[in-house]
Amino acid sequence: xxxxxxxxxxxxxxxxxxxSPISFGELGLCIELVTTVTEKGYASASPIQQHAIPTVLNGxxxxxxxxxxxxxxxxxxxxxxxxxxxxxxxxxxxxxxLIVAPTRxxxxxxxxxxxxxxxxxxxxxxxxxxxxxxxPQKFELAQGLDILIATPGRLVDLYKxxxxxxxxxxxxxxxxxxxxxxxxxxxxxxxxxxxxxxQRQTLLFSATFSKEIKALAATMLNKPVTIExxxxxxxxxxxxQILHPVDKERxxxxxxxxxxxxxxxxxxxxxxxxxxxxxxxxxLEAMGIAAESIHANRTQHARTQALDGFxxxxxxxxxxxxLAARGIDIQQLPCVIxxxxxxxxxxxxxxxxxxxxxxxxxxxxxxYSDDETKQLRSIERLTGRQFKKTFISEFTPxxxxxxxxxxxxxxxxxxxxxxxxxxxxxxxxxGRKKRR
Ligand code: AMP
Numbered sequence: 001x002x003x004x005x006x007x008x009x010x011x012x013x014x015x016x017x018x019x020s021p022i023s024f025g026e027l028g029l030c031i032e033l034v035t036t037v038t039e040k041g042y043a044s045a046s047p048i049q050q051h052a053i054p055t056v057l058n059g060x061x062x063x064x065x066x067x068x069x070x071x072x073x074x075x076x077x078x079x080x081x082x083x084x085x086x087x088x089x090x091x092x093x094x095x096x097x098l099i100v101a102p103t104r105x106x107x108x109x110x111x112x113x114x115x116x117x118x119x120x121x122x123x124x125x126x127x128x129x130x131x132x133x134x135x136p137q138k139f140e141l142a143q144g145l146d147i148l149i150a151t152p153g154r155l156v157d158l159y160k161x162x163x164x165x166x167x168x169x170x171x172x173x174x175x176x177x178x179x180x181x182x183x184x185x186x187x188x189x190x191x192x193x194x195x196x197x198x199q200r201q202t203l204l205f206s207a208t209f210s211k212e213i214k215a216l217a218a219t220m221l222n223k224p225v226t227i228e229x230x231x232x233x234x235x236x237x238x239x240x241q242i243l244h245p246v247d248k249e250r251x252x253x254x255x256x257x258x259x260x261x262x263x264x265x266x267x268x269x270x271x272x273x274x275x276x277x278x279x280x281x282x283x284l285e286a287m288g289i290a291a292e293s294i295h296a297n298r299t300q301h302a303r304t305q306a307l308d309g310f311x312x313x314x315x316x317x318x319x320x321x322x323l324a325a326r327g328i329d330i331q332q333l334p335c336v337i338x339x340x341x342x343x344x345x346x347x348x349x350x351x352x353x354x355x356x357x358x359x360x361x362x363x364x365x366x367x368y369s370d371d372e373t374k375q376l377r378s379i380e381r382l383t384g385r386q387f388k389k390t391f392i393s394e395f396t397p398x399x400x401x402x403x404x405x406x407x408x409x410x411x412x413x414x415x416x417x418x419x420x421x422x423x424x425x426x427x428x429x430x431g432r433k434k435r436r
Contacts, residue, residue, distance in 0.1 A: 024078075026028070027053040030085065034080050046071035051227045053079050054201075061224040062203045063217050067353055068106075068176075070229070073113045076173050076203050080147065081118050083171070090124070090144030093164060097171040100151040100192070102179040104129040105307060105330055110175060111149045123147065130154045131300030138163045152180065152188035159195065166195040171203070174220075178206040178213055182344070193220055208346060236349065236383065238356035243376075243387040246395045250368035251339050252283050254395050258365065259289055259317065264335045268312065269319040270351045272340040277319045280339065284317055291317035321411060322347045339367040340374035345382040348428045370397065 022045050024034045044055065047068045054080035055062050066072040080097050090096050099114075101107040111127035111325065117206065118125065125147035128137040133159070141148070141163045148155075150166075158164050180189060202221045206213045209228060217224060246254050271277045277293040284291035292306035292315055309315035322342060336355045342348050348366075356362025368376060368389070380386055 019107070022050050024049075024053075028057050029053065029078055030082055032085075032121060033082060033117065036119060037074065037078070040116070042071075046075070047229045048072050048227065049075040049078075051225075051229065052076065055225045055227070056080070056203060057082060059201055061201060061221040063209075063213075063221060063224045063226045064203070064205050065209045065226075066205060066349070067207045069353060072175075072205055073110055073304040074117065076175075077110070077114050077117050080171055081114070081121060081123060081172070084123060084146050085121055087146075090146055091165075091168065092144050093141055094146040094168040095141075095145045095164065095166075097147045098151055098155075098166075098169050098192075098196075099173040099175060100145065100155065100180070100189070101149060101175045102151065102183055102185065104131055104151055105150050105294075105303065106176060107151050108304070114147055114149065118147075125149065128154050128158060129300075130157075131303075134158070134161075147428065152185040152192070156188055156191060159192075162207070166192070167197060169196050169200055171201045172196060172220075173203045173205065174216075175205050176202050176207065177216060178208045178210060181212050181216065189216070189220075207350065232237070236352060236356070239362040239364050241352065241354055241366070241367050241385075241387065242390050243368050243370050244392055244395065245389050245397050246392075247372075247397045248371060250395060251367045251369065252280050254367055254392070255280060255337060255339060256284065256287055256289070257383070257392070257395070258337065259284070260287075262335075264363075265316075266313065266333060267316060267317050267335045267337055268310075268333055268354050269337045269339060270342075271319060271321060272342065274321055277321055278340065280319050284319075285423060289317055290315055291319060293319040297320040297425070322351065334363065335363045338364070341366060341368060341372045341379065343375060343377040345375070348379045349382070370400065 024037050024042065024045055025031075027045055027050065036147070048070045052064055052072075052075035054063055056076060062076075064072065064075065066075070076099075084096055087096070099107075101110055101111055107127045107129045111125065114123075114125045123146045124143070126137070126140040126145060127149040128141075129151040130153050134154070137154070137158065138161075141158065150158075155164070155209060176191065180186070191372070202224075204213070204217055204221060204224070244254065259267065269280065271280060274293075274295040274297050277295050281291045281293040292302075292309060294303045294306045296307075306315065306318060310318040322344075333355045336352050338348070338351060341350065352364035355364060366387075368387075376387065
């Protein structure tokens, strides 16, 4: 049963990790769901699932600090499916469980998981996000849904157009809540919250447990159980991190060199800008390397096609910006390349976390130019490790001109000026001419 959303005095229980394998059957899930996950090859529940599934089944609110790759989607989807199984169908335009995700890709991925976990159950679910036609989404909503997965912008649009009734929501999930705050969706979240029934169960998933997340949780959750397990830092232990110094203007050339001289089956490449992603894609394609870019300026169709190609292995290189590539779940991705170091150091962890999944070894290569010292220092502070610079002989950066003192520069400038514009003829007198 949903818990009552009442007080601002939410208490929390921190849960220590459970280390021994636990089967899904031991977590209180029904036989249909246990069979489904077993058929998917999930041998035992991951740590986040071990804690979250029984807690959600007990009706408690949950704050879970977990990244993509930890099995977090199943940790909220499975108990939600169980709680909704055998309930009466949702009324037109009503929904019972709402999952809010920051990006279209994550919303689509969560929806795919929910759909596959609910196979054979009488559950209606769909995803709504921007960048695609709104009419089919309105049609789905009109029939009522057990589970709606949505990005904040499209969700608010659909509400304002009268297509969603939030009054019967029993469960709310905020997935990657920290990312939603980073992307400036805080107003949307509070707006949506103001429309929801107070009596509901709320689950908040976040990769980081920042002040802002704690503040958001305090306004939205009721006496939550806090589950703080595998941190990003634990996960990156599986990943070999390499830093190649290179001149900024030669970074794309170095990416091509790395792709040609290594036998990686697939590589995810991060760039800071959308333009950088497109330029690199064009350069790779010109060299005969199958590559695609995903970022906010590409159509949803192009983004989905690129992701599908990457997932089925037909696309060797996917180039993305932080926003678009966040939350991409690809099994066995051998290598991630950072063309630029991100300004937000946490993004570095999220980027490299795409490799080295499920205890396999991963490789993260970062190209570093001398204008990125600040970003490098921030990443080193966050990860608590100092990068060793690995030089590639053909790409060793040109030596920088020695730093010159200011008065010296002025002298040189004057020298140059003189060389091109020497006063001709008479010498200038040193003093002021005396007036006669
Ligand atoms: P997520 O953290 O939800 O993005 O999940 C990452 C990947 O782990 C997905 O491909 C899931 O299908 C997979 N997965 C989730 N739970 C388990 C499990 N208990 N055992 C094996 N794989 C799992």
